Amino acid sequence: MKNIKLPAPHFEDHMNIEEALYGRRSIRKFLEIPIEINEISKILWAAMGKSQFRRTVPSAGARYPLELYVLIGNVKGINTGFYYYDWLEHSLEFIDKEDLREKLCHASLNQDFILKAPIDIIIAADFERTITRYGERGTRYVYMEAGHVGQNIYLVCEALNLGTVAVGAFRDEEVKEVLNIVLDPLYIMPIGHKDLNILNK
Numbered sequence: 001m002k003n004i005k006l007p008a009p010h011f012e013d014h015m016n017i018e019e020a021l022y023g024r025r026s027i028r029k030f031l032e033i034p035i036e037i038n039e040i041s042k043i044l045w046a047a048m049g050k051s052q053f054r055r056t057v058p059s060a061g062a063r064y065p066l067e068l069y070v071l072i073g074n075v076k077g078i079n080t081g082f083y084y085y086d087w088l089e090h091s092l093e094f095i096d097k098e099d100l101r102e103k104l105c106h107a108s109l110n111q112d113f114i115l116k117a118p119i120d121i122i123i124a125a126d127f128e129r130t131i132t133r134y135g136e137r138g139t140r141y142v143y144m145e146a147g148h149v150g151q152n153i154y155l156v157c158e159a160l161n162l163g164t165v166a167v168g169a170f171r172d173e174e175v176k177e178v179l180n181i182v183l184d185p186l187y188i189m190p191i192g193h194k195d196l197n198i199l200n201k
């Protein structure tokens with residue numbers, strides 16, 4: 001399997017920021033419609049890609065302790081599997097071809113939208129990057145930064161008429177085992193086309 005160079009995130013006029021804020025809500029039911037590669041490109045870029053100056057999110061001391069992993073389940077043009085987002089190259093680095101969504105769903109207290117979503121983004125942290133600069137206070141900075149990334153994902157999804165939900169309830173060690181990662185998972189964000197026919201919990 002190969003790494004995937006993502007298309008540049010074009011800045012078309014989807015929706016203004018106020019509309020995205022006003023429409024934002026958590027979505028836990030997804031239609032079985034694939035996500036487009038252009039959509040993944042925009043989501044990952046908005047989450048914490050390269051901006052005009054540094055990155056689309058702030059980071060205490062510019063330490064950037066967060067990394068993004070992506071479980072690809074149903075995306076046109078990208079093979080199912082587990083990937084790492086390389087923000088500098090704006091590409092998906094292939095890690096494993098197994099579809100890990102079911103195991104991740106189990107580790108997340110069986111929140112079934114993690115299994116059903118076409119993609120799941122995992123926001124994971126290397127706390128040491130920030131703690132070495134700021135001591136224990138660095139811990140709180142890392143959590144704050146995950147919030148910035150999570151909100152960017154909510155807003156870009158809304159602008160693309162996709163849905164997501166910030167999931168914080170999971171067994172940390174099991175998630176690390178399933179994904180075979182050393183970083184600490186902070187959020188899981190399933191993403192897909194909104195199924196608004198079924199009432200959201």
Ligand SMILES: Cc1cc2nc3c(=O)[nH]c(=O)nc-3n(C[C@H](O)[C@H](O)[C@H](O)COP(=O)(O)O)c2cc1C
Pocket residue numbers: 024025026027028111165166167168169170
């Ligand atoms: C830190 C945090 C953890 C959350 N964890 C979960 C979760 O594990 N599962 C879930 O379905 N929603 C989770 N949520 C989403 C909230 O339930 C949701 O934001 C809240 O119900 C308000 O609804 P809204 O986002 O549609 O405005 C979490 C939200 C935050 C901020």
